[in-house]
Structures are given as structure tokens and as C-alpha cells.
Amino acid sequence: MADRNLRDLLAPWVPDAPSRALREMTLDSRVAAAGDLFVAVVGHQADGRRYIPQAIAQGVAAIIAEAKDEATDGEIREMHGVPVIYLSQLNERLSALAGRFYHEPSDNLRLVGVTGTNGKTTTTQLLAQWSQLLGETSAVMGTVGNGLLGKVIPTENTTGSAVDVQHELAGLVDQGATFCAMEVSSHGLVQHRVAALKFAASVFTNLSRDHLDYHGDMEHYEAAKWLLYSEHHCGQAIINADDEVGRRWLAKLPDAVAVSMEDHINPNCHGRWLKATDVNYHDSGATIRFSSSWGDGEIESRLMGAFNVSNLLLALATLLALGYPLADLLKTAARLQPVCGRMEVFTAPGKPTVVVDYAHTPDALEKALQAARLHCAGKLWCVFGCVAIVIKANVH
Numbered sequence: 001m002a003d004r005n006l007r008d009l010l011a012p013w014v015p016d017a018p019s020r021a022l023r024e025m026t027l028d029s030r031v032a033a034a035g036d037l038f039v040a041v042v043g044h045q046a047d048g049r050r051y052i053p054q055a056i057a058q059g060v061a062a063i064i065a066e067a068k069d070e071a072t073d074g075e076i077r078e079m080h081g082v083p084v085i086y087l088s089q090l091n092e093r094l095s096a097l098a099g100r101f102y103h104e105p106s107d108n109l110r111l112v113g114v115t116g117t118n119g120k121t122t123t124t125q126l127l128a129q130w131s132q133l134l135g136e137t138s139a140v141m142g143t144v145g146n147g148l149l150g151k152v153i154p155t156e157n158t159t160g161s162a163v164d165v166q167h168e169l170a171g172l173v174d175q176g177a178t179f180c181a182m183e184v185s186s187h188g189l190v191q192h193r194v195a196a197l198k199f200a201a202s203v204f205t206n207l208s209r210d211h212l213d214y215h216g217d218m219e220h221y222e223a224a225k226w227l228l229y230s231e232h233h234c235g236q237a238i239i240n241a242d243d244e245v246g247r248r249w250l251a252k253l254p255d256a257v258a259v260s261m262e263d264h265i266n267p268n269c270h271g272r273w274l275k276a277t278d279v280n281y282h283d284s285g286a287t288i289r290f291s292s293s294w295g296d297g298e299i300e301s302r303l304m305g306a307f308n309v310s311n312l313l314l315a316l317a318t319l320l321a322l323g324y325p326l327a328d329l330l331k332t333a334a335r336l337q338p339v340c341g342r343m344e345v346f347t348a349p350g351k352p353t354v355v356v357d358y359a360h361t362p363d364a365l366e367k368a369l370q371a372a373r374l375h376c377a378g379k380l381w382c383v384f385g386c387v388a389i390v391i392k393a394n395v396h
Helices: 006-010 048-057 090-101 120-133 162-174 186-190 218-230 244-252 306-321 326-335 362-374 388-394
Strands: 037-040 062-066 076-079 082-087 110-115 138-141 146-148 179-183 198-204 233-240 257-260 273-282 285-292 297-301 344-346 354-356
Touching (some): 062 090, 090 162, 110 120, 120 138, 146 162, 218 244, 257 306, 273 306
Parallel strands (some): 110 198
Antiparallel strands (some): 285 297
């Protein structure tokens, strides 16, 4: 573990901060231990400053706390021999603080962020699989979990806290990761959890009804997703032109890569693009022919459904924009595996084909059924449920 010091950490904001060796960084006073840095933020449900005495009793080396209503920005106090440094807008600064603490891990691998209502998990998995087939040591972060491919550990949230995200990325770098595909949730964007990350590319899949219990309406939901492009470091922008929101965004992002399987590429487009020219669905997946700014090609995919063709094309366009050769991508495409729980197919001799999918929004369920119908000429049965907390927002 590299040396970490409070003075070095706070140098850009509090140049006279005291020198203290630091072990780990945590937002949770319950796990704070001797030598740790406890960060007391004001959250949506709790004020972390209430737990400063507990953190001190557990032996933390230093505390950074939200200044609002307590102190001035940069003010330094001492409690029982422990320095407490107050910073205003601490939630907004937390990603940058954690980035410095963990030695800027997003500088040390190729990080791709994927946002949108549906398709994030499949697209990140495809990006990680494909890049690994081309020689990268790849990882994923998101709904399924975080970790190197084949070693993913389940997590509670799509996008963890600002500290968790930087800590996880640093751990992946330590394990040798050179590429990471990360799902970026609207909650994570609004709450500044990825604010200081340096994305080599950012991908937008689509926008439909979801999380309206949090955002209130579709306008605010779209604004939350747009933050990935308007307020974050983004080397390449890859946008689904088949989505109405995506087309609006393309008008504001002239350097973005437009991706379509429904012929929504503007004929006057002067930027980069990729579009499907023919898709043939069959029992084992789909044959996809495409043209692009990088050349034309054909891919045999084991994934089911039109939306998975879209996800695959987004992944392909992203890797092309990042400089991976088209010829190498075409050679390895047939080795891409379907994603667990995402239009996952189970078959047995003499038995019906069963497809399991994570669909949990009206749009996702509709697309899952449409996808299954493309591959099913006979009877199609659907068994579905809905998480109670989102029924009011999603079912109408």
C-alpha cells in the first residue's frame, strides 16, 4: 500500500493541513479503525458528523467533515487530539478527494462509462469481454458486481459511493486491470459519485421510464444522464441514435459517434458513425451486417433480440473509437458470450426453450418479449414480477 498523508491529500484545498499518516478512507463510522480517515458527509438520510465521536473512539487518524452550518471552508479543529478539517460542498468534492487518496486509478487504465435505462450491464460485459479478447486485462463494475472478468464480486448498488468507486478502481489496477467498463447510474451522476473519474469513452444506450420515484419526471431523469457528457471528463462519446433522447444529444455533441440499427444516421452527418445494414435473427442468435466510418463487416452473434444487436453495435463503435482495429474485432466477435440473466437461454432435448431476463421496466419487458418473438415461431409465455417500491412510477 502506497504511503498516504493528510497534508498531501488536502494540498489543493487546505495547504496548511497537518501531517498525519492514513491507512484507509471510509464514510462508515462503524468500520472506521485505527489510522483511518473518516469522512463525515451530510447524506440524504443521515448526517455523518453525528458519528465523529464514535470514529474518534475507534482510533481514526483524521476526519474530514462537511462545513455547512458547522464551520468555514478549510477550517481546522482538533477533537481529542484528532484533526478535523471542514470542507464545504464535501459531497461534490468527495470523488476528487478519494481519487487523490487512491492515486488516481482512472489514470492507470482505460475506463469506459455506460449510462442509460436499459442495456448497461450487457454493454459493459461485451466491452470487457471483447477488449480482453484483444489482449487487455478487463474488469467490470455495475449491477452484477465488480471485479476482473471471471472474478466478479456482487455489490448492492449499480454505482457505489464516490469512495467505493475510487477504492474499487484502485484495487482493479493493483490486480493488473488495463480496461474497465463501468455502469454509471443516474443516482451516481446526480450524487457526484463519479465526478473526478477520467472516462476514455462514455456510452449512452437509451432512456425510458425508471427511477421516477427519485427523479420526479422524465425531464429530470434525462438531465441526470446528460451529466455524464456535460460535467464529466469524456474522451469519446458514443450515442444510440435510435433513441429520441440520443438524437437530441447528438445535435449537441458534434464529435460523438452515432450508432443505429434503424437507419437513424443523419445523411448529412460529418462525424463518425456505425449502422446495421442487415440483421438476420435465427435460433442461435443473429447475423449482423454493418457499415461504419471505419469500414464494413459482418458479425455472428449468440445474443438474442434487437436490443442486444444495439448493445453489441454500441460496444463495437466504442472500441473502434478507442482505436482497436476493425479486423481484430471481427475476428473475435463470435467468441463473445451472452450475459448471465440478460436474455439468457436454457434448452434441453424435447423441452421448451426458457429465456431469463432482468427486465424490470415497461420498456425493458416489451423489448424482451419482442426479442423472444424474433426467435420463437410458436407459443410465447411470459412470467414476470415487479419490485413493489417502483410499481407506482413504472406501471401505468
